[in-house]
Amino acid sequence: MHSPLFSNSASIPPPLTLEQKRNFIQVARGKQPADLVFTHCQLVNVFTNEIYAADVAVRYGRIAGIGPVGSFQGKQTIDVQGQYLVPGLVEAHTHIEDALLVPGEFARALAPHGTTTCVSDPHEIANVAGVPGLRWMLAAAENIPLRMLFTLPSCVPASPYESAGAELVAEDLLELAHDPRIASVGEVMNYPGVLDGDEVLLDMIDLGRPGRATPLGLAVDGHAPELVGLDLCGYVAAGVQSDHESVSAEEALQKARLGMWLWIREGSTRNLDALLPVVLQQQPERAGFVADDRTPGDLLYEGDLDYIIRQAVQRGLDPVQAIKMSSLHPASYFGFKDRGAIAPGYLADLLVVPDLYDFRPRQVYVGEPWWPKMANLCLMLLRCPRIGAKRSNRQLICALSLWSVCVCLVSMVPLA
Ligand SMILES: [Zn+2]
Structure with missing residues (x-):
């Protein structure tokens, strides 16, 4: 079992620029490399109630293309080895x-x-x-x-x-x-x-x-x-x-x-x-x-x-x-x-699930993989509640936050 992978997920992601959109379209067509490709997926399609083999290309934290195995090149490829790919x-x-x-x-x-x-x-x-x-x-x-x-x-x-x-x-x-x-x-x-x-x-x-x-x-x-x-x-x-x-x-x-x-x-x-x-x-x-x-x-x-x-x-x-x-x-x-679904243009909020009858996500993706965003994750953990927090309390909160960072880093080490 692997620990979940997080990213710095904006609740409302910013729109793509014109140049990004042009590139996004070419990634979807398989003519430009994706940031990330999920390969050998069993894709759970909630529009048609189907499950079928597919590869999924991700660019800018969004799903670009979906096609048969081998359709896309990516800077990073994750072989999910026949597990189910499910919308977040x-x-x-x-x-x-x-x-x-x-x-x-x-x-x-x-x-x-x-x-x-x-x-x-x-x-x-x-x-x-x-x-x-x-x-x-x-x-x-x-x-x-x-x-x-x-x-x-x-x-x-x-x-x-x-x-x-x-x-x-x-x-x-x-x-x-x-x-x-x-x-x-x-x-x-x-x-x-x-x-x-x-x-x-x-x-x-x-x-x-x-x-x-x-x-x-x-x-x-x-x-x-x-x-x-x-x-x-x-x-x-x-x-x-x-x-x-x-x-x-x-x-x-x-x-x-x-x-x-x-x-x-x-x-x-x-x-x-x-x-x-x-x-x-x-x-x-x-x-x-x-x-x-x-x-x-x-x-x-x-x-x-x-x-x-x-x-x-x-x-x-x-x-x-x-x-x-x-x-x-x-x-x-x-x-x-x-x-809410896996389709081109949708956010790359994706779950890798080994068994649909015992639904336990093995990997969780929110937008992009976590590794380029580790610094932001640490910053998130250092953020402290600010309602009326006195200075002395902030020192305690910062100490607790640093402890959280340590726990988080340990928890992100793959378990097997
Ligand atoms: Zn309620």
């Missing part, structure tokens, strides 16, 4: 704060399990520190080993009966919404308020409207446990598009029938056993897996989406469908056009 996994709904970790450490826990894009709802820190807390979270998520994206917390506080450290309205979030790392409007938890026509909540949902916060609009995440029937219709009519709180197959099916994206949660709260039958029987197009909350122990000993894929496959789900529900489906929900 996309976590559609989680909360970094619930894992009691800062973004960099959370990313280090997730990335070895194959999660290469993670959408986190920072509503915990928003409840404590408001917009400055959100800005800190965005800053702390730069230069980490996966692509960390965020939602705009829609319910701060979660209900009028709570005493939170901040109260947010849509106007407070408009400026943040311009950050390209904002993926959606965060989970709309106060569904009774939505059904009662609460002005603040409806204005929050309106942040998803095309032209309000962003030109193309944002997805609006839901949170409506046990909401069914006509009240569910009202919630969907308000503009909420997904839900991860279903506890029964009947409830999940109702939500899927109304066009909601059905996120099956298997984290600290576990709904897979109850909801998987809907996927096995109705095969909804809009379905996927999320963790929501995970403890560091869960992340360490079970994993992230890889764990849910293993559990779903054990319960009878086709492995390619399970992968698709953890890659292409969440990417489609958020409108990502550059991840």
Whole structure:
């Protein structure tokens, strides 16, 4: 087994220049050398539900060409020896704060399990520190080993009966919404308020409207446990598009029938056993897996989406469908056009997996190989939380960061 390979992954990579695009096209055609070629892959295609032999050429951290074995020349070639090449996994709904970790450490826990894009709802820190807390979270998520994206917390506080450290309205979030790392409007938890026509909540949902916060609009995440029937219709009519709180197959099916994206949660709260039958029987197009909350122990000993894929496959789900529900489906929900599959122009977020029925990524790539970017990785680990850190505390944090660098370097030595 080899340790995962990381890179300095920008959450939103910069566009290619004209010259780079011209070169990229020639690499895709096999007429110019790639940075990296994966050879002898069994490519898992989540567009066509196929698995077939292929080589994959990577340039500028993106997938350029896909062709038969021997199609491409590369400055570096990785022979995956017939193992599966799988798109990097996309976590559609989680909360970094619930894992009691800062973004960099959370990313280090997730990335070895194959999660290469993670959408986190920072509503915990928003409840404590408001917009400055959100800005800190965005800053702390730069230069980490996966692509960390965020939602705009829609319910701060979660209900009028709570005493939170901040109260947010849509106007407070408009400026943040311009950050390209904002993926959606965060989970709309106060569904009774939505059904009662609460002005603040409806204005929050309106942040998803095309032209309000962003030109193309944002997805609006839901949170409506046990909401069914006509009240569910009202919630969907308000503009909420997904839900991860279903506890029964009947409830999940109702939500899927109304066009909601059905996120099956298997984290600290576990709904897979109850909801998987809907996927096995109705095969909804809009379905996927999320963790929501995970403890560091869960992340360490079970994993992230890889764990849910293993559990779903054990319960009878086709492995390619399970992968698709953890890659292409969440990417489609958020409108990502550059991840969630293996295709020309997509980010080279790739997993090498020996066995699809016991899904454990052996190698994880986020963009480019880690070796040219080691300096940046070390810098990332030296970054310390800056909210009110006193000078004396910074010395302690720097000492801990240096210790992290040592642990990281040791962990990157191939194990066999
Ligand atoms: Zn949540």
